[in-house]
Amino acid sequence: MSVLGLFNYWIFVFLMMVGFYILISRGNLVKKIIGLNIFQTSVFILYISMGKVTGGTAPILVEGDAVYSNPLPHVLILTAIVVGVATTALGLSLVVRIKEAYGTIEEDEIQAEDLRS
Amino acid sequence: MEDRVILRVGAKILIPYILLFALYVQFHGDYGPGGGFQAGVIFASAFILYALIYGLAHARRVLPLELATFCAALGVVIFAGVGIVTLLKGGLFLEYGVLRHDPVHGQHLGILLVELGVFTTVFGSMVAFFYSFAGRRTGRS
Amino acid sequence: MTAIALLRIRNLVAVVMLAGIYSLLSAGLFTVMDAVDVAFTEAVVGAGISTVLMLGTLALVGRKEKAPDRHPVLPLFVVLVTGAALVYGTLDMPRFGDPGNPIHHHVAPRYLEESGHEIGIPNVVTSVLASYRGYDTMGEITVIFTAVVGVVLLMATRRRRWPGEGKGDDDGG
Structure with a gap:
């Protein structure tokens, strides 16, 4: 098969790099968490695309012969999504507490505040 | 948002169906897409809708934060409890086959209980998250 | 996008x-x-x-x-290098949708073939989630529970004021 069969990995790499770029180039903490979410979704897409079989169907058993896609990545990602939202909520609550302690959620202003005290 | 009639009536119509759909997703998870994780989130979203439309104070009277966190803990207890029951019945941890005489029936029962535990935890935690973030705002002067 | x-x-x-x-x-x-x-x-x-x-x-x-005041060249460079390395790494990866991929030949066929009469429910995802990988799922809900404990502890305490916003009437948080 040709190199074109790899396009799912390239989509994954592209999304992951967008998330990574947001994470390291933006100073706003909420924006950073959104960047982490994009990063996370790119990994989900990687797993699900690896589980895909050409001509397959969703892994719910039916009568007769059928080709199913791989159920194992589905299970892993299903739980990872819900855990992801739980950890996102934890991160956001930390952001709220930082805002209340420093009065800002911009990274450089927080560092300036730390240096002053 | 307490004075918006359309929103209030619309939410009142929608909420029972959201709750019902969550239970459908929960118990039909064996046959179609769905299961404890999705059902818990949908069930919680009904409460979140109620809190958004009718105000957080009303929602907290229906389901206090303490009850939500208790649900989150209870789900873990149900899940681990199923494992301990299978231990006591002579199986391995979380080996549902020993719950009934017929292993397949045991698997059915085990999966049902475990999904119930997942549902309770996810529901309780999503509601607790929402209460924590929304309740912070009312605390602001 | x-x-x-x-x-x-x-x-x-x-x-x-x-x-x-x-x-x-x-x-x-x-x-x-x-x-x-x-x-x-x-x-x-x-x-x-x-x-x-x-x-x-x-x-x-x-x-x-706030408008970013840092120069975006360094992060962009880091991202491009990492992305190029990852794309180079994918050249050896199995092709998309090929049934012969190694991922489809480890435990997945067993789940698909045996779960029908071992577990007896049609949705393989549910049976793998709750039965074959019950330990995983239990760990996941423990993580969710821990996150709830963290969020409630962080958010349920009294709000502390930040400097320059009337320190006098602050009774600790």
Whole structure:
């Protein structure tokens, strides 16, 4: 098969790099968490695309012969999504507490505040 | 948002169906897409809708934060409890086959209980998250 | 792609809305790749709950992002190098959708062939989730529970004022 069969990995790499770029180039903490979410979704897409079989169907058993896609990545990602939202909520609550302690959620202003005290 | 009639009536119509759909997703998870994780989130979203439309104070009277966190803990207890029951019945941890005489029936029962535990935890935690973030705002002067 | 817009826009409310749309789009992508359970979860969680939580946070922390004053060249360089390395790494990866991929030959065939009469329920995802990989799922809900404990402890305490906002009537938090 040709190199074109790899396009799912390239989509994954592209999304992951967008998330990574947001994470390291933006100073706003909420924006950073959104960047982490994009990063996370790119990994989900990687797993699900690896589980895909050409001509397959969703892994719910039916009568007769059928080709199913791989159920194992589905299970892993299903739980990872819900855990992801739980950890996102934890991160956001930390952001709220930082805002209340420093009065800002911009990274450089927080560092300036730390240096002053 | 307490004075918006359309929103209030619309939410009142929608909420029972959201709750019902969550239970459908929960118990039909064996046959179609769905299961404890999705059902818990949908069930919680009904409460979140109620809190958004009718105000957080009303929602907290229906389901206090303490009850939500208790649900989150209870789900873990149900899940681990199923494992301990299978231990006591002579199986391995979380080996549902020993719950009934017929292993397949045991698997059915085990999966049902475990999904119930997942549902309770996810529901309780999503509601607790929402209460924590929304309740912070009312605390602001 | 929506992700690029997320990068550019500085109004955080618009960013959160776009993040919801992005979640919904990826849920559609999961459906196309036959992962209906995952798509269902992503649509409910990503587009629903996470958006509500993010908006709740924005109501507390303000909605404007400061203009970036740092030079974006260094992060861009790092990202491009990492991306190029990853793309180079994918050249050896198995092709998309090929039934002969190694991932389809380890434990997955057993789940698909045996779960029908071992567990007796048609949805393989449910039987793997709850039965074959019950330990995993129990760990996951323990993580969720821990996150709840963390959030409630962080958010349920009294609010402390920041410097220069009337320290006098602060009775500790």
